[in-house]
Every structure is written in structure tokens, then in C-alpha cells.
Amino acid sequence: xxxxxFIDIAEGxxxxxxxxxxxxxxxxxxxxxxxxxxxxxxxxxxxxSLGNYGISKVYNLSNESLHHFDAQVFTKLIAxxxxxxxxxxxVFSNTTTGKSIAPRLSVRLKAGLVSGAVALPDxxxxxxxKKSVFSGKAFAHIAINSANKIIALNPNSFSVVKTEGxxxxxxxxxxIPAGKVAVQSVNKIIGDVPLSEADIVxxxxxxxKGPENWxxxxxxxxxxxxxxxxxxxxxDIHWRPHHEHxxxxxLAIAPNLxxxxxxxxxxxxxxxxxxxxxxxxxxxxxxxxFFKAADYGIVGDAFEVVPKxxxxxxxxxESV
Amino acid sequence: MFFKQPNGIIFAIKLETxxxxxxxxxxxxxxxxxxxxxxxxxxTTSKIAFTDNNSKFSTDGVQWIINPYDEWYALVRAIEIKExxxxxxxxxxxxxxxxxEPIIRKALALGGxxxxxxxxxxxxxxxxASQIAQIAKEGNYDLIFTGKETIDYNGSSIGGMIAECxxxxxxxxxxxxxxVNGNAVVVREIEGGEEIxxxxxxxxxxxxxxxxxxxxxxxxxxxxSRTKPLKVVEPVEISALxxxxxxxxxxxxxxxxxxxxxxxxxxVRLLNEEAKAI
Numbered sequence: 050x051x052x053x054x055f056i057d058i059a060e061g062x063x064x065x066x067x068x069x070x071x072x073x074x075x076x077x078x079x080x081x082x083x084x085x086x087x088x089x090x091x092x093x094x095x096x097x098s099l100g101n102y103g104i105s106k107v108y109n110l111s112n113e114s115l116h117h118f119d120a121q122v123f124t125k126l127i128a129x130x131x132x133x134x135x136x137x138x139x140v141f142s143n144t145t146t147g148k149s150i151a152p153r154l155s156v157r158l159k160a161g162l163v164s165g166a167v168a169l170p171d172x173x174x175x176x177x178x179k180k181s182v183f184s185g186k187a188f189a190h191i192a193i194n195s196a197n198k199i200i201a202l203n204p205n206s207f208s209v210v211k212t213e214g215x216x217x218x219x220x221x222x223x224x225i226p227a228g229k230v231a232v233q234s235v236n237k238i239i240g241d242v243p244l245s246e247a248d249i250v251x252x253x254x255x256x257x258k259g260p261e262n263w264x265x266x267x268x269x270x271x272x273x274x275x276x277x278x279x280x281x282x283x284x285d286i287h288w289r290p291h292h293e294h295x296x297x298x299x300l301a302i303a304p305n306l307x308x309x310x311x312x313x314x315x316x317x318x319x320x321x322x323x324x325x326x327x328x329x330x331x332x333x334x335x336x337x338x339f340f341k342a343a344d345y346g347i348v349g350d351a352f353e354v355v356p357k358x359x360x361x362x363x364x365x366x367e368s369v
Numbered sequence: 370m371f372f373k374q375p376n377g378i379i380f381a382i383k384l385e386t387x388x389x390x391x392x393x394x395x396x397x398x399x400x401x402x403x404x405x406x407x408x409x410x411x412x413t414t415s416k417i418a419f420t421d422n423n424s425k426f427s428t429d430g431v432q433w434i435i436n437p438y439d440e441w442y443a444l445v446r447a448i449e450i451k452e453x454x455x456x457x458x459x460x461x462x463x464x465x466x467x468x469x470e471p472i473i474r475k476a477l478a479l480g481g482x483x484x485x486x487x488x489x490x491x492x493x494x495x496x497x498a499s500q501i502a503q504i505a506k507e508g509n510y511d512l513i514f515t516g517k518e519t520i521d522y523n524g525s526s527i528g529g530m531i532a533e534c535x536x537x538x539x540x541x542x543x544x545x546x547x548x549v550n551g552n553a554v555v556v557r558e559i560e561g562g563e564e565i566x567x568x569x570x571x572x573x574x575x576x577x578x579x580x581x582x583x584x585x586x587x588x589x590x591x592x593x594s595r596t597k598p599l600k601v602v603e604p605v606e607i608s609a610l611x612x613x614x615x616x617x618x619x620x621x622x623x624x625x626x627x628x629x630x631x632x633x634x635x636x637v638r639l640l641n642e643e644a645k646a647i
Contacts, residue, residue: 064560118564120529120539143525145559149541152529155495161610162494165523177614184520186417190614229538229572233554233565243561249647273647291544291579292558297413297520298437298578306646316414320520323619327644329636330625340625345639349630361634365641 052078052085053136054104055127057146061093065246066142066204068102073200073207074140075103076169083138087216088130090123091115100216102209108134110221119228120149128157129223143201144245151201160197167206167324181206184297184320204245205303206324244293247276249306250325252295254280256311256332256351260288265355266310272362278302280312296321310351314339331355400456401548401570403447404510405481406501406531407463408436409472410521419616426521426616435472438516438577440479445581446546447514448480458482462504464489464497470599477594478586484599492609494522498530499607505535511570512553517542517577528575538572544579 054074056067071087078085086106087099092115096107108130115123127139127150139154141147143164155162163178167188171177175192178200182189193199244250251270253263263277270277277293284294295302297317303324310331312318319342322328330343331351340346347354411417412432420427435444444461451457461476461484463469473484487500505513513532518525525541532539544563545556554567555574586594628636640647 066560120541121532121537124533145542145557148525149529149539152494152498152526153533153539155526155610156498156530156533159610162524162526163611164526180523182521182523182616183411183417184413184523185619187419187616187618189522189616192612192614193610194612195610230540230566230568233567235559235562235564237559237562245560292563294578298441301523306640306644320413327640327646329640340627342622343625344622344644345636346625346627347630347633347636348627354630354633357633358637361637362647364634365637365647 050081050083050138051134051136052081052083052138052140053131053134054085054087054140055147055150056087056089056099056107057142057144058089058091058093058095061091061095063093063095063098064142064144065209066144068209069204069207070140070142070202071099071102071104072210073169073202074138076210077138077140078103080169080172086134086136088127088134090126096218097216100214101211103212103214104216107216107218108221109218110223110225112225114225117228117232118146118149119230119232120153121230122226122228123150124153124157125226126223127154130221131158137197139197139199141199141201143203147201151199155199158197158199159195160199161193161195162199162201163191163193164201166200166202169207170200181324184301185303185324186320203303203324205248205305242274242276244276244278244295244300245302247302247304249273249275249308250278250295250302250304251275251308251310252278252280252312252322253283253289253310254312255282256313262352263289265351265359269308269355269359269362272359272366275306275308276304280318309339309343310355312339313337314342400458401450401454401512402458402508402510403450403460403512403514404501404505404508405439405444405447405459405461405476406513406515406527407439407444407461407473407476407484408516408519409433409463409465409469410436410519413437413520417618419618423615423617424613433468433472435476436516436519438518438520440476440516441583442576442578442580443514443516444476444479444481445584446576448584449581450548451480460485460508460510462487462501464491464500464604466490473599474594475586477597477599478590479584480590481597483597486599486601487604488601489604492607493611494524494526495530495611496607496609498527499534500604501527502531502534503605504602505531513571513573515573515575517575525575528573532573535571535573538568539575540566540568540572541575543574543576546574546576546580
């Protein structure tokens with residue numbers, strides 16, 4: 050029995066969500082008295098760092114062509130590599146990459162899949178994984194009944210655990226099948242924190258009255274090292290790009306801290322943010338439904354409150 | 370029957386019915402055959418509660434809808450493709466009991482020539498994807514659209530599973546889909562940005578916001594949907610790989626702590642010292 054964790058890289062860098070998956074997979078291995086190994090498809094010089102997250106062996110296929118993602122190719126490579134690795138529990142992070150590969154691998158290996166896991170499996174009676182359902186409004190406990198098992202872990206739901214350890218890097222010798230998907234271009238918003246991985250998210254709604262007023266949102270976000278987000282109406286009327294839209298039909302996020310400025314908190318918006326650990330709501334309207342879902346709130350004018358918050362945070366940072 | 374060549378010239382040809390039934394994309398002629406996967410989910414405003422010792426979702430008073438990603442993005446984009454090229458064939462598929470039929474009819478009111486219902490309870494995503502893959506294989510579809518996830522189970526796995534069953538490409542989280550020179554060109558969302566992919570047919574695409582705009586069925590569509598064929602087929606034998614043990618609800622929030630608008634610095638102090646969030 051062993052655990053194999055898929056590590057996703059971008060421009061050679063290991064993603065934060067993958068470190069979480071590594072820690073999570075290592076914890077499962079420890080629970081079962083098994084070993085935790087990782088597989089990395091592509092070139093990265095950060096592979097040794099995985100030893101600090103409980104990984105024993107890193108299986109690596111370092112090839113330029115893997116720089117471009119094709120779920121069909123990646124799935125086949127993982128399955129082929131596993132013929133020698135022999136893992137029976139597979140861990141992915143539940144990101145766009147994980148969501149593309151994990152279901153394919155599930156079919157290929159006849160491995161039951163739980164995507165959106167939020168806690169370690171309960172192995173006291175079978176193998177039961179807790180996952181988020183109903184857009185964060187409930188949890189389901191799902192038993193995986195097949196011999197091979199796959200878990201896709203939600204980002205920001207398992208804390209990275211750093212240990213002292215050394216990983217052994219093993220080069221895989223596999224032939225790479227020709228892919229059918231051609232990646233024509235990748236357009237990343239350089240320098241910004243990806244919304245799905247951000248620890249802190251500052252979000253603005255229609256209460257801000259216009260895109261020209263977004264300065265207070267971006268200033269606060271910059272100060273906190275946070276990602277920026279917005280409500281659906283704001284992206285619909287193009288005040289902000291649609292990839293910032295969080296909510297039922299946008300991105301579902303689970304940051305440590307979510308600060309909502311001028312967002313009333315419709316149920317569809319809450320569905321995308323209710324897994325946030327701490328929610329702060331700043332709104333002029335004391336009747337805004339968001340206050341019911343918040344941990345902290347200020348009833349007041351955002352244009353007065355937020356600049357004062359920014360000053361207070363600056364003072365706090367200076368005092369540390 | 371009218372056919373459209375890749376160069377855009379339309380010509381008429383008489384064909385035997387059984388040939389018409391098949392996609393003949395591979396012969397350089399094409400009329401695109403699209404299968405759209407439709408799932409039944411509780412309305413977004415439904416109260417989430419459980420019965421039978423927390424092992425089942427309580428359907429009391431629940432309003433059922435077409436999963437929004439399936440309807441607003443997958444189905445509507447497919448309808449737009451057909452509007453641009455009327456030779457396109459749109460079929461809908463649902464895996465579910467007879468109680469799925471109202472939402473299937475609603476989907477047919479928006480568009481599509483016929484629907485197929487695989488008459489079975491939903492065991493797990495592997496079971497559902499295997500059923501759809503079986504129908505897709507028999508029907509020789511060029512393009513299979515799913516929503517990016519259902520709003521109840523949030524699995525995001527049906528599309529990828531279907532693609533693997535059929536050994537064809539899968540592009541997830543599509544925000545834009547076009548057909549250019551006989552290939553699919555898809556803009557997909559990735560963490561912190563977008564990626565533009567191209568792929569040959571057949572393929573599976575999971576759809577999300579950006580693909581199309583929500584539509585409301587008109588009276589003609591609603592009337593027409595009643596007479597469109599809704600085929601009921603029995604499931605193939607597939608063993609589910611997972612099962613639901615129980616559900617639970619997150620602990621209730623302690624209630625909001627309100628801070629005076631005159632003292633935002635107090636909020637900052639609480640976030641730092643109490644919530645340890647900054």
C-alpha cells in the first residue's frame with residue numbers, strides 16, 4: 050500500500066495547493082503505515098523541497114513537452130508510471146488541473162474518486178472521505194469501495210505541515226504519447242495572487258458605485274497580500290474582469306479571511322464564499338443579509354471605513 | 370438533406386436514413402452531432418436538510434431545476450452553434466428516474482431535437498459517466514458538453530470520466546468555445562488566468578460562465594417541447610465505486626460581532642489578535 054501525490058507545477062514552480070496535497074497525502078500514509086511518494090510531470094528545480102512535506106520519493110518525468118497540459122496525456126503517464134510505483138491511493142489538489150486528470154484516472158484505474166475533500170479520510174471502518182457539497186452549505190461523507198482510491202483535496206482546507214526530510218528523486222523513463230490538445234497560449238495575470246489559492250481575499254460589490262472607486266479594494270488587498278474578487282453584478286456590468294467573480298456561478302473559494310465591501314450577500318454569493326474561515330462584511334445597509342453569515346461587521350460607508358482600516362493595518366505592520 | 374462542406378458551401382444530397390443517423394464528420398462533410406448532459410439539482414435557494422439519520426437529502430419542498438452550468442452555459446452554447454449552422458444535431462441526455470422528466474422537457478423547450486433518459490437512480494459519478502459514455506459511443510457524437518460541476522454534489526468529474534471512457538480529449542472549465550477550420554478552439558479558465566486550447570473532434574468540454582448568456586424558453590419552445598421525442602433507455606450494468614455514508618451541516622456561526630464605523634482600528638485589532646487572520 051502506498052500513496053502517490055500528483056504535484057502540479059507552473060513555470061517550474063510547485064503550486065501552493067500541491068504542497069497542501071503533499072502534506073495531506075503524507076498524513077494519510079502515516080495513518081495507514083504506508084509511504085508517501087510524489088509524481089511530477091515536467092521540469093522543476095524545486096523537487097527536493099518536497100522532502101520537507103513528508104514525501105519519500107519524487108518520481109519525475111522532466112520533458113519540455115509536458116510544459117503544455119493535456120489531461121489525456123498526463124493521465125496515461127501517471128497510469129503507466131504507476132505500473133512500477135504500485136500506489137493504490139492517489140491524491141490531487143482539486144484545481145482545474147486536478148479536476149481534469151483525477152476523473153480520467155478514476156476510469157482508467159477503476160478507482161473511486163472523491164473530489165472536493167476537506168479532511169483526512171476516516172479509515173476506522175472502510176475508507177470514508179469528508180467532502181464539501183451543496184456549494185459549501187453541507188458536507189458529505191463518501192465511502193470509497195474500490196481497491197484503488199483517488200482523493201482531490203480542496204485548496205485551503207488542509208494546512209501545510211513542514212517536516213525535516215529528504216526526498217529521493219527518481220527519473221521516470223516513459224514514452225510520452227502524442228497529445229491531441231494543442232495549447233495555443235496561456236495568459237496569466239502576472240504578479241497577482243491566484244484567487245483560488247489566496248489566504249486573504251478582498252472583494253467589492255455594487256455598493257462601490259463604479260469601477261473608478263476600486264482603489265480602496267486594491268489598496269487594502271495589496272497591503273494584506275490578498276487577492277481581489279467581486280460579486281456577480283459587478284462582473285456582469287464589466288466593472289471588474291469575470292475571473293474575479295466569486296459565488297455560485299463564479300469561483301468558489303475558501304480563504305482564511307474574506308473581506309466583503311459593499312456586497313449585500315445574496316444566497317448565490319454566499320455559496321461561493323461560505324467556506325471562508327473568517328468573514329468580514331462592510332456595508333452601509335444594516336439589513337444586508339451578509340451580516341448573518343459574517344464573523345465581524347461594520348455598518349458604515351466603505352469610503353470612510355476602508356481608508357481608516359488601511360491606516361490601522363499600516364500602523365499594526367509597523368509595530369511588529 | 371443539406372450538407373455543409375468545410376469551405377462553407379452548402380449542397381443537397383439524398384441519403385439513406387441510417388447514414389443520416391451517423392455523424393459523417395470524418396468524411397470531411399459535417400453535420401455536427403452534439404450531446405448535452407443535463408443534471409437535475411435543487412434550486413440554489415433550497416433549504417439544505419437531511420433525513421433518514423442524515424443519510425439522505427431531504428427533498429421536502431425542494432424546487433428542482435436544470436443544473437445551472439448545464440443549462441445556461443452548455444445547452445445555450447450548443448443552441449447557439451446550431452443557430453449558426455442549422456444542420457447541427459442537438460441531443461440531451463439525463464441519467465435519472467421519471468422525476469427528471471420535467472427538467473428534461475424544460476431543457477427541450479430551450480432547444481435540442483430529442484432527449485434520452487437513462488432510467489436509473491444516480492449511484493455515483495462513475496456510474497453516471499459510464500452510462501453517458503455508452504450512449505455517446507452508440508450515437509457517435511462529435512462533441513459532448515457538460516456543466517463544469519453540479520451545484521449539489523460539486524463533483525466536476527463527469528466530463529473527464531466520459532472522455533476517458535471514450536479515450537478522447539477533455540477540456541475543462543471552458544469560458545469560450547468556437548469551431549475554427551473543423552477544430553474546436555476553447556478558452557479555458559485556469560488558476561489566475563486563461564489558456565487557449567485547440568483540439569480535434571470528438572471531444573468533451575465542461576462549460577462555465579462566459580460560454581453563453583442565460584435564456585428563458587419562449588411559448589413556441591415550451592409548446593414544441595411537449596412533442597419532442599424523449600427516449601427512455603435502461604442502464605448498462607455498472608458497479609458504483611463510491612457510496613454516500615452520511616451528510617452533515619457546518620456548525621452554525623456564533624453570530625456577527627459588530628464594530629462601530631468610527632473605530633475600524635478595533636476591527637483590525639480583532640482580526641489580528643482574536644481571529645489571527647492578519
